[in-house]
Amino acid sequence: MGRYVAKRLLHALVVLLAVSVAVFLVARLSGDPSALFLGDNSTPADLVRVHHILGLDRPLYVQFWIFLSGALRGDLGQSIWQAQPALQLVLDRLPATLQLALTAFVLSIVVAVPAGVFAALRRGKAGDWGVIAVTALGQSIPVFVLGVVLVLLFAVRWHLLPPSGSGTWKHLVLPAVSLALFSSAKIARLTRTSVLDILGKEYVRTAQGKGAGQRRVVWVHVLRNAALPIVTIAGLELGALLSGVVVTETIFGWPGIGRLAIEAIAHRDYPVIQAEALFVASMFVFINILIDMTYVVLNPRIRLGGEGEA
Amino acid sequence: MTQVAAQPAMSKRRKSLWHKLLRNPVAVLPALLLGVAVILALAAPLLVPHNPDLPDLAHRLLPPGSPGYGLGTDSLGRDILSRVLYGARVSLAVGGAAVIGAGVIGVLAGLVSGYFGGVVDDVIMRIADVQLSVPFLLLALVVIAAVGPSLPNLVFILILRNWVTYARIVRSQVLELRTLTYVEAARAIGETDGRILVKHILPQVWGSVIAITSFTMAEAMIAEASLSFLGAGVQPPTATWGSMLKENLLYLATGWWTVVFPAIALTVVILSLNILGDWLRDALDPTLQR
Numbered sequence: 134m135g136r137y138v139a140k141r142l143l144h145a146l147v148v149l150l151a152v153s154v155a156v157f158l159v160a161r162l163s164g165d166p167s168a169l170f171l172g173d174n175s176t177p178a179d180l181v182r183v184h185h186i187l188g189l190d191r192p193l194y195v196q197f198w199i200f201l202s203g204a205l206r207g208d209l210g211q212s213i214w215q216a217q218p219a220l221q222l223v224l225d226r227l228p229a230t231l232q233l234a235l236t237a238f239v240l241s242i243v244v245a246v247p248a249g250v251f252a253a254l255r256r257g258k259a260g261d262w263g264v265i266a267v268t269a270l271g272q273s274i275p276v277f278v279l280g281v282v283l284v285l286l287f288a289v290r291w292h293l294l295p296p297s298g299s300g301t302w303k304h305l306v307l308p309a310v311s312l313a314l315f316s317s318a319k320i321a322r323l324t325r326t327s328v329l330d331i332l333g334k335e336y337v338r339t340a341q342g343k344g345a346g347q348r349r350v351v352w353v354h355v356l357r358n359a360a361l362p363i364v365t366i367a368g369l370e371l372g373a374l375l376s377g378v379v380v381t382e383t384i385f386g387w388p389g390i391g392r393l394a395i396e397a398i399a400h401r402d403y404p405v406i407q408a409e410a411l412f413v414a415s416m417f418v419f420i421n422i423l424i425d426m427t428y429v430v431l432n433p434r435i436r437l438g439g440e441g442e443a
Numbered sequence: 444m445t446q447v448a449a450q451p452a453m454s455k456r457r458k459s460l461w462h463k464l465l466r467n468p469v470a471v472l473p474a475l476l477l478g479v480a481v482i483l484a485l486a487a488p489l490l491v492p493h494n495p496d497l498p499d500l501a502h503r504l505l506p507p508g509s510p511g512y513g514l515g516t517d518s519l520g521r522d523i524l525s526r527v528l529y530g531a532r533v534s535l536a537v538g539g540a541a542v543i544g545a546g547v548i549g550v551l552a553g554l555v556s557g558y559f560g561g562v563v564d565d566v567i568m569r570i571a572d573v574q575l576s577v578p579f580l581l582l583a584l585v586v587i588a589a590v591g592p593s594l595p596n597l598v599f600i601l602i603l604r605n606w607v608t609y610a611r612i613v614r615s616q617v618l619e620l621r622t623l624t625y626v627e628a629a630r631a632i633g634e635t636d637g638r639i640l641v642k643h644i645l646p647q648v649w650g651s652v653i654a655i656t657s658f659t660m661a662e663a664m665i666a667e668a669s670l671s672f673l674g675a676g677v678q679p680p681t682a683t684w685g686s687m688l689k690e691n692l693l694y695l696a697t698g699w700w701t702v703v704f705p706a707i708a709l710t711v712v713i714l715s716l717n718i719l720g721d722w723l724r725d726a727l728d729p730t731l732q733r
């Protein structure tokens with residue numbers, strides 16, 4: 134296990150290094166940030182001076198090294214738009230995003246797994262078709278469409294919930310639900326398939342034959358074995374939720390890192406964009422490692438450190 | 444993945460696919476809806492009653508059913524029906540261009556990666572890993588902030604996003620196909636790698652490629668709409684379903700129709716693509732998991 138973890142961490146480092154190269158290059162691609170510092174009646178000499186201060190007159194690889202060594206020390210530069218360290222801005226907004234994403238995550242699992250099991254146990258009957266129809270729709274409605282429709286109904290028409298903002302649990306309901314729908318549809322479908330898969334296996338029929346009750350068969354024999362794909366997809370969905378917050382936070386005015394990204398882009402605040410991209414990529418990589426470890430714990434037969442899809 | 448060994452003739456399989464489609468109501472309906480959407484999009488210039496981009500302040504926020512404005516008008520007095528139809532052109536064209544580009548690049552990468560293995564495989568798959576480790580929307584926003592929002596840039600980003608799906612699935616199939624007897628036989632009689640790939644391997648992965656194209660197009664259209672909704676996609680006044688939602692969001696309380704009709708159009712097309720994709724997957728490649 135130790136060697137496996139070390140290998141995964143090394144792999145993660147390579148991925149993050151590649152991400153930081155990409156982020157660095159894209160930011161350089163985006164033109165000269167000096168313009169943001171210079172007034173209208175600046176001279177070419179001013180430009181040279183700003184270039185020197187920002188370090189833009191040095192070779193590209195030196196600039197990258199400065200960027201990277203700063204990043205390793207947790208220094209991702211100052212925000213151009215707000216006089217604060219870029220990373221600090223991201224960290225300040227993080228709790229709001231985590232609150233939203235985790236609520237949506239818990240919501241989607243609590244709804245999706247029972248729905249998937251329910252559908253599988255009633256294969257081909259009305260209940261199954263109902264779940265299939267709802268999940269198909271759930272996977273096809275874009276987050277922002279659902280968000281807008283929910284606002285239209287629950288805030289504009291019925292005045293039950295606030296249309297945007299944050300602070301109370303009421304503010305959390307609409308964004309969490311719209312964020313959760315896509316993931317729960319996906320998890321529900323996968324749960325259904327996995328449970329159907331396991332239900333066809335011999336040991337389940339043996340258990341049924343031995344007279345184990347339906348409830349016991351499902352909870353003990355089926356769900357434990359169906360857990361592997363469910364955990365995988367759920368983990369991947371957690372990552373997808375972190376991505377989905379950009380749209381959800383914009384619609385509902387939720388003060389998290391998603392909206393920060395939009396604001397930073399609007400203000401061409403490259404250090405903040407870089408900090409956020411790097412930070413979120415690190416979280417992604419970390420979550421992926423966690424999923425793989427859960428995998429190993431749930432199924433000891435999986436070959437550690439093997440070739441192929443690691 | 445054992446049935447791939449059968450290698451049925453392509454034309455026969457295509458024909459039977461049509462027959463299967465026509466016999467299955469669950470698949471016919473979405474196929475029909477998509478066909479109608481494409482025809483409406485192509486014929487939009489002939490069909491629309493008004494210029495979709497021309498403001499007409501005398502007719503602001505007319506409700507649906509107003510004479511001459513079947514689906515009402517938006518806050519600038521532009522006809523919603525005309526904008527939804529023109530929006531179909533952009534949304535479908537962007538989605539289509541994205542899957543064609545991603546499909547060509549991804550299938551090539553998957554074939555090469557799976558067939559030759561080694562360093563090439565490592566490099567291609569590591570690039571895919573890196574890409575998957577960055578949340579797409581954020582990546583897209585950063586790139587667009589850098590290169591500016593435009594249609595070609597949008598298509599480029601969607602290709603960047605989606606080639607990985609094709610590459611991974613094609614690669615995993617090629618890894619198995621490569622070891623089959625008839626491929627080894629072809630190699631033994633001295634056929635070139637290129638010929639083996641095109642003649643013996645490509646036809647076998649075709650089924651999955653078609654099935655994932657349906658899902659991928661749905662995803663690409665959602666991504667386009669999301670980016671346009673965030674203001675980083677297609678720029679005003681050009682109508683797309685995503686941008687219509689963005690520009691009318693402020694009028695939600697006073698003019699629900701400005702938002703609801705593009706939302707319905709988008710959802711119906713994506714739902715159709717997903718259902719069709721499910722059916723294609725079952726019909727063409729039962730081993731493919733979503």
